[in-house]
Amino acid sequence: MTDPIGVWVGAILTLLVFSYLLGDTPLFRVAQAIFVGVAIGYAISAAVYLILLPLLFDPLIINPVMNSYLVIPLILGLLLLLKLRTAWAPVGNLSIAFLFGVGSALALGGALDGTLLPQLSAIVVPLDSLENVLLVAGTLGALLSFRFIQPQSGRFGARVVETVARGWGAFGRWFVMIALGALFASVAVSRISLLVNRVYFLLHDWLQIVK
């Protein structure tokens, strides 16, 4: 970043955000408002230039006959915008229903193919080392720890299964807690890296007192 105006703007905005360390100051709120404004402006530009123009309006204008089927998403999109008025909002439900239909099908396929099958196949390992035993027992235990079923009473077999599942689930909760601790530490490290980056920017790029 060699642009001096850009460096000054970036440094002032960084200091505005860091003013929160002194409390919820008006300066911090100004930074928040600018951030929201910039994000909105950028999102509008991205939606228009990266999606609406190349995928909808350009094909419709260039070759309306060949791309006449694009009238359907155009109508659905306009129906969606009717949600801005409370009285007309139910008309927009059709577009929301379309999004939910396609979205749920993609989520189902993605969860099955992208998460469930790869993760299940990853725990099919030979139990020939302590690591593999812990991986399998921990994964199943972590899954059992999220089991919220009313305890079975009555039959002896059901009570045994319940006791084993509860014990294994309690064991699995240790693995969940270890995972959460590791995730917490990873997030902390990434945020500290960002903090170092911002401080370096202030001292190196802006004040130029650090080489």
Added chain:
Amino acid sequence: MRWLATSVAIAVGLITLLDYFFDVPILDALGVAFRQWTIILTAFALLLGVINLLQVHLRRIIRRDEASAGYSLIVVVTATLVASAGLWFGLPSEPMTWVFENLYVPLQGAFFALVAFFLATAAYRALRARNLETTWMLIAALVVLLGQTPLLGVLTDAREWVLNVPSTAGVRGILIGVALGTLATALRLLIGMDRPYSE
């Protein structure tokens, strides 16, 4: 109107799902079209959200009776300026790259960096060894955190082991649970048991 929305959701959902599992030309064509329309509709949904947000802020400015009217004015002015520049110059363009590099990136970086301080206070509260479970969490966090510092190189192997074995097992259990939950929710939507779009 409600039956129409439910029919649309079930029909497009089933066609997209069938396209996912079967290689049939007509299903492929419909699946591709539906995915493209979804992207277009998402852009319209984004515009809907943005317009709604701007309406809320404009209402605050017009009323002038709220303490946050000044901040709302900043939101509206900044959004208008950036959107105008974006729509005028296009994306990607030099002015928008300047906005991204000198406004968006510093602000986002500073906001996320601020989280480091809150994480420190959260760590003090969350990572106290109250029982065996929180003790495991504390140990894992300390090993992963300190294992990255060059001063405590002996913890590097321990960090790798924690990340590769118990942490992976825990995360894998959570992921399988999330995937099962996603499957159940998606199936309920696809067979019309849940109809959030009709509310």
